[in-house]
Amino acid sequence: MAVAKPSSQVLLNPSGSVSFIDVPQIREIKKPFYSDLNLGEEIAMIKGSCCCGTVQFELTEVPSMMGTCHCSRCRKVGASTLVFVKSESFQITQGRDQISIYKAESPYKYDRCFCSVCGSALGEVLSEEDSFPLAANCIDGDIGLENSFHEFIAEKPNWLKIGDMAKQFDQHPTKA
Ligand SMILES: [Zn+2]
Ligand SMILES: [Zn+2]
Helix, strand or coil: CCCCCCCCEEEECCCCCEEEECCCCCCCCCCCCCCCCCCCCEEEEEEEECCCCCCEEEEEECCCCEEEECCHHHHHHCCCEEEEEEHHHEEEEECHHHEEEECCCCCCCCCEEEECCCCCEEECCCCCCCEEEEEHHHECCCCCCCCCEEECHHHCCCCCCCCCCCEECCCCCCCC
16 A cells, blocks of 8 residues: 655744745646546555545545645535546445535536535546546545645635645646
C-alpha cells in the first residue's frame, strides 16, 4: 500500500501560528484536467462512506490524483477536494438506492451525488464514465495522496487561505 511521506514539517510557534519548513517540491500538472488519468497502483481495499454510513463503497486502486476546486459550486455542495477514480476499481457496496443526484446545469458538465439521508457530498459516484471525481471527504482513512493542485482560485473566498504548496490555477489546470 502506498503511503505518503510528509513532504514538509509543520512548526507550531509559541504564538500559536504555524510555519512550514522544508518546503516540498511543487508537483506540476502535466496533463489536462479529467483526461487520460495515470491510474494508481494495486492496493489493499480502500473503503469510504457518507457521514451516516448509509452509503458505503470500496476502491481497489489508489485514486490517480487529488485536487481542490474553489469554484462557488463545489464549495456550496461541500465537495471541494476531489480524487479521480477509475470506474472499474470502484464499487458501491451499500445504499445505492439512497443516493440523490443534483443534475448539472449548463455550462457545468458534472452531476453531483449525495446521501439522501445525511446529505454528505459523494462526488459523481453514479457516473457512467470510465473515471470520475469522488469527494475526498467520504474516503475512510488515509490513502497516501496529497492535494496536488488548486483550481478556480479566482472564485476562492478571502476567508480561505491556502496553506500548501500545490500549484494554483485561475480556472481548470492547463498543460504545464
Ligand atoms: Zn449518509
Ligand atoms: Zn468546482
